[in-house]
Amino acid sequence: MSKNVLVLPGDGIGPEIVTEARKVLDLVNARHGLGLEISEALVGGAAIDATGVPLPEETLAAAKAADAILLGAVGGPKWDTNPDFAIRPEKGLLGIRSQLGLFGNLRPAILYPQLAHASTLKPEVVSGLDILIVRELTGGIYFGQPRGIREKEGGIREGFNTYVYDENEIRRIGRVAFEAARARDKRLCSVDKANVLEVTVLWREIMEELSKEYPDVELSHMYVDNAAMQLVRAPKQFDVMVTGNMFGDILSDAAAMLTGSIGMLPSASLDENGKGMYEPCHGSAPDIAGQGKANPLATILSVAMMLRYSLNAGEAADQIEAAVSKVLDQGLRTGDIMSEGMRQVSTSEMGDAVVAAL
Amino acid sequence: MSKNVLVLPGDGIGPEIVTEARKVLDLVNARHGLGLEISEALVGGAAIDATGVPLPEETLAAAKAADAILLGAVGGPKWDTNPDFAIRPEKGLLGIRSQLGLFGNLRPAILYPQLAHASTLKPEVVSGLDILIVRELTGGIYFGQPRGIREKEGGIREGFNTYVYDENEIRRIGRVAFEAARARDKRLCSVDKANVLEVTVLWREIMEELSKEYPDVELSHMYVDNAAMQLVRAPKQFDVMVTGNMFGDILSDAAAMLTGSIGMLPSASLDENGKGMYEPCHGSAPDIAGQGKANPLATILSVAMMLRYSLNAGEAADQIEAAVSKVLDQGLRTGDIMSEGMRQVSTSEMGDAVVAAL
Numbered sequence A, B: 001m002s003k004n005v006l007v008l009p010g011d012g013i014g015p016e017i018v019t020e021a022r023k024v025l026d027l028v029n030a031r032h033g034l035g036l037e038i039s040e041a042l043v044g045g046a047a048i049d050a051t052g053v054p055l056p057e058e059t060l061a062a063a064k065a066a067d068a069i070l071l072g073a074v075g076g077p078k079w080d081t082n083p084d085f086a087i088r089p090e091k092g093l094l095g096i097r098s099q100l101g102l103f104g105n106l107r108p109a110i111l112y113p114q115l116a117h118a119s120t121l122k123p124e125v126v127s128g129l130d131i132l133i134v135r136e137l138t139g140g141i142y143f144g145q146p147r148g149i150r151e152k153e154g155g156i157r158e159g160f161n162t163y164v165y166d167e168n169e170i171r172r173i174g175r176v177a178f179e180a181a182r183a184r185d186k187r188l189c190s191v192d193k194a195n196v197l198e199v200t201v202l203w204r205e206i207m208e209e210l211s212k213e214y215p216d217v218e219l220s221h222m223y224v225d226n227a228a229m230q231l232v233r234a235p236k237q238f239d240v241m242v243t244g245n246m247f248g249d250i251l252s253d254a255a256a257m258l259t260g261s262i263g264m265l266p267s268a269s270l271d272e273n274g275k276g277m278y279e280p281c282h283g284s285a286p287d288i289a290g291q292g293k294a295n296p297l298a299t300i301l302s303v304a305m306m307l308r309y310s311l312n313a314g315e316a317a318d319q320i321e322a323a324v325s326k327v328l329d330q331g332l333r334t335g336d337i338m339s340e341g342m343r344q345v346s347t348s349e350m351g352d353a354v355v356a357a358l
């Protein structure tokens, strides 16, 4: 039976980078006889412009029907001032995550040896860096109720959100993290703020409880402020980190930036059955959209992750990753990772180079 | 009329570093005829051990009566497992902040030229770094109600906290930040997550509103995940940053660590009238407590901040800061900032050196 892949270009540089990723996906689809049916749909600001909402019914239905989803990026200043909070590009992304139950977000922060110089950190601090951040993606303060802006006595307005996790949600993401650690260096650091926030007291308790099922994995706990510090001080101390939605948003971006080449980092958002949405770690970069400057490699590497995790095509995934490594060895660089002596190429030249390397 | 200073040594390395800071405070008190009455009280784990609670009535009363407070640090593994959340060292610190209305937390991240090598970041990225983070300290998710751990249907437990700010709280901390920016490079970056959290939509709105009163200050907004990234990528782009309690906790620690010498960074927590509590940015470091390894300079520099902001003794403050710079020039270093060719000294040797330099 053929499998369905839904492609969501989104906003900003989304369409450009997805175009390059499509070239790669189409090639391996044909070469490996994967029989993937690939379709596209609107999400984010592009969907707002065309239909008035960031996640049209049609897109949601297609996403539910798909075996895997490839997303470019969403958002941009054009839609940021919309006073109706429900009509923001981000709501499209959050809607897919939530409606499809994509709770398990895997964000690797890997330093490519060819790009070691790109980091703002000293080489000895980051060389060989290979962290996996496991972020809970469908709960926590992102989705907690009640929320909103209300008037108190005297007409004073207050804004409020709710940070909430139940033990099942914590256990579910905990298992993803323990399993990931088991397949790597067997060290898991759970990040919380258990000295202040009750919700993370429960988080810590459940992680402790789970660790009995994973005696081969070494579990540690760290407060989120210290984790932010340790990522700057000595990032190589970490193997796998697991945390909630909000802390994960912050720490995964900091960790990604340690590599200096966030344009290289893919991510996966998985449901309980391994179905997933794949996207680059970087955003929609509206400032360089449409100029052929964007780095398509994170999106191309997201295709590799998609093939491996959701489409059972590990061999094709390996080939894509090898091809990316090869173009880096060839000295090809987009502007974001450019350095002396290398050859600067455009978004589409980079995509074509990966296709050629394949 | 004489002024009262309350000293709270706290836990871990707290007593050691405070002892050194006292030497400095006693000296300038005498030399400048400041007439400060200095007393000590228990807080945190030390208070739990002696009285059963982290913030004894007596300590709170003394704190309220004081004109300024000098705190070492609180917390440690010894008290972390207490199932009663109210009996944790941190609650002592949070209690003082909240009961005294110390809402304005100033956290400078400054790179001392003598310690430029200590940073894990490349010299060109951090040399000359001078950021001021203004963190709201008595509201947000740290204090929001409701909070706790409860049972849902089916006996499933869930933990929950509330992230809440009203417009007055936002305006109040906003003014502190705008004023600080006005006295510096006139650039203020407000950090929020207004694409996801309603409470920070209000935050952004009030900052915009306030900026009309400060036309000479350039206001920008940044999402917290991006801010964490930008601190790693190009920290010198920032002058003053303002944010809520939780984001401020995370970002100020990351920013402090950019300098590589968090043992050097003081902080101030101020109320509406300039009364304040002063403490080092670092924690209680229980792993090195009692070994004479701790760096007392952040606490000594906290004394300088205290003299300047709360005790109207700017000249004494300048002298302390100059003395600290001098001991660094002399090549004296505690273990945390040690490097080749320098002379490693103990906590008390460092304190004595500052006294000698004075």
Ligand SMILES: CC(C)[C@H](C(=O)O)[C@@H](O)C(=O)O
Residues within 6 Å of the ligand: A074, A075, A090, A093, A094, A249, B195, B196, B225
């Ligand atoms: C666009 C935004 C809603 C999103 C998030 O905060 O989750 C993004 O920052 C991310 O990390 O994928």
Ligand SMILES: CC(C)[C@H](C(=O)O)[C@@H](O)C(=O)O
Residues within 6 Å of the ligand: A195, A196, A225, B074, B075, B090, B093, B094, B249
């Ligand atoms: C000890 C802890 C409660 C405290 C906080 O989170 O505010 C500390 O991390 C700080 O930043 O002063």
